Amino acid sequence: MTRYTDYPTYLKFILPNIQDKDKMIMMNIITALRLEGTIGDIVSEKDSVLIKHVYESIMSNDEKRESVLGIIENYQNLSIRKENTA
Numbered sequence: 001m002t003r004y005t006d007y008p009t010y011l012k013f014i015l016p017n018i019q020d021k022d023k024m025i026m027m028n029i030i031t032a033l034r035l036e037g038t039i040g041d042i043v044s045e046k047d048s049v050l051i052k053h054v055y056e057s058i059m060s061n062d063e064k065r066e067s068v069l070g071i072i073e074n075y076q077n078l079s080i081r082k083e084n085t086a
Contacts, residue, residue: 007035011075024072025065029054 010031018024029051033039039047058064 007031008075010035011072015072015076021069022059025058025068026051026055028068028072029058 011028014027014031015024018027030039030043033047033051033054034041039050043051058068
């Protein structure tokens with residue numbers, strides 16, 4: 001269960017440092033796969049192929065891309081609100 005509470009925390013610290021939307025999508029994929037335990041601490045060739053496949057699947061479908069960007073935007077807005085309330 002910890003991995004699901006860590007996901008927003010990771011995104012809160014990672015996303016503000018990335019300005020390019022395509023890179024945000026890539027980081028979102030890597031973070032999700034890492035927290036799920038699908039990829040390890042050290043990214044293997046097999047992990048790289050999986051990451052690339054997921055990324056290309058998202059980028060080739062406008063609906064998927066907009067959905068992922070919406071998720072990212074929600075986490076960015078959540079992070080901003082939390083910082084302003086502290």
